[in-house]
Amino acid sequence: MTDSSNDVTPDRLCKADALPPSDQHAQQYVAVRNAHETELLEDYVELIAHLLKHQGEARSTDIAARMGVSQATVSKTVTRLKALGLVSSKPYRSLFLTEKGEAMAAMSHQRHAIVLQFLRALGVSDRTARIDAEGMEHHVSQETLDIMQRYTREQERRSS
Amino acid sequence: MTDSSNDVTPDRLCKADALPPSDQHAQQYVAVRNAHETELLEDYVELIAHLLKHQGEARSTDIAARMGVSQATVSKTVTRLKALGLVSSKPYRSLFLTEKGEAMAAMSHQRHAIVLQFLRALGVSDRTARIDAEGMEHHVSQETLDIMQRYTREQERRSS
DNA sequence: CCTACAAGTTAACCTTGGCTAAAATATTAG
């Protein structure tokens, strides 16, 4: 029995609780896995962009400190970012973003900002909002982002 | 210069945009990495609990289909779940949750439901809400969950 | 100028979470 639709399921137990069909359900997990793949890259370029803008320079040391990892890890990840054409740098020198990297950083930063502002508008404390936004940002679709942005604006309008 | 607080930063460019201090910033990423570690485990136990409840049985085949991975992958992950004391099973037979596994499944399911309902209450379409909830659920703190739940109830009250 | 220290890189290792292919075990049909 490969198909689970013709089963002797205790249907009395479920209701609105039912899962979507297998293939559709699988796509959800696939989407999450895909998000995971780019997550770290996005965090890096976002952070690099920020450092470039606010410190004038993006150094491995600072990235390591901010990401909470060792410099060796940064070095390895940067190698990957370079291979992907997101970052450029000369050996032992500080980092720069390619156009592609900048584009990704801008997108990522915008999404991050939308989620963060939304959480604050909802009433979440600053500390928590920051942590949650960091984790959530990569999993929020455009549709939801639009709705969040609308909500935030609505809240701001009211409190002014 | 290890400390980045005494820098010649172009401060005119920032504002509300400033990053938190390095150590605090690092904690955010650490939190996300920690969440990632348990994410998959939670998804598995949640799914197993669901299958047990709705199909009466949790089989590797179904899990593989629902998660969108190969059976070999399921087998390997289940080994890990068993080592962690979340799942029990005899070789070549279907799976069960330990008490610990059931507790985790219940928590995870509740969180999932809160996030999903919240997104729907916000006005996100069902399809998108499902996908986003799947990705977001592991990154939403208790504080935010409480606020989401309150919001959802508020919405439901209004539309009745 | 050269020496010490800071910063970046490399090497060797680990775990997780995927995969395919092949082997072992159940189940079902004839």
Added chain:
DNA sequence: CTAATATTTTAGCCAAGGTTAACTTGTAGG
């Protein structure tokens, strides 16, 4: 009961993202 089919497990592979330790390169001070 046995043969075909379905399911589960195992083995061997890979990439990502961590680690520490050792090495290289850059930068300041004396």
